[in-house]
Amino acid sequence: MSHLKIVETSTGKYSLLLNAGSTDVDDVVEDLGREPNGYFWEGVAQRLVAAEAPGLDERFGYDPEGGMFCAYGDDRDALEALAALMEPLASDKDRMRALIAAADADGFEFDD
Structure with a gap:
């Protein structure tokens, strides 16, 4: 199941969306x-x-x-590349644990 989707919001403008909490x-x-x-x-x-x-x-x-992640722009290829990076994190609990642990070790603050 894909958690992320790209929509064309207007001609040549795109948004990458993820329903947070899903x-x-x-x-x-x-x-x-x-x-x-x-x-x-984010x-x-x-x-x-x-x-x-x-x-x-x-x-x-x-x-x-609060309820949605959104990245936007006119570079659909870049948004598709971001979706490909993010999708595994949305479905793989071990990868998410590792990402959060690395962020904590680096002192990275999630703005949640």
Whole structure:
């Protein structure tokens, strides 16, 4: 099941969306003292981009809300690449645990 979807909001403008609180890892996120809201998922995206795909940095913007993660821009390829990075975290509890542990070790603050 794909937790992320890309929609064309207007001609040539795209949004990558994830409904916060609807993933397979929400219980793990909560067990580790976080709230699996849109702001938390922005932190996940930022960590993934910085660690695994720095070439994506500044190719889209973020506009999360409590109930939704949103990245947006006119570079659909960049948003698709971000979705490919994020999707495994939305369904793999072990990967999410590892990401949060690494973030904690680095002193990274999720804005959740």
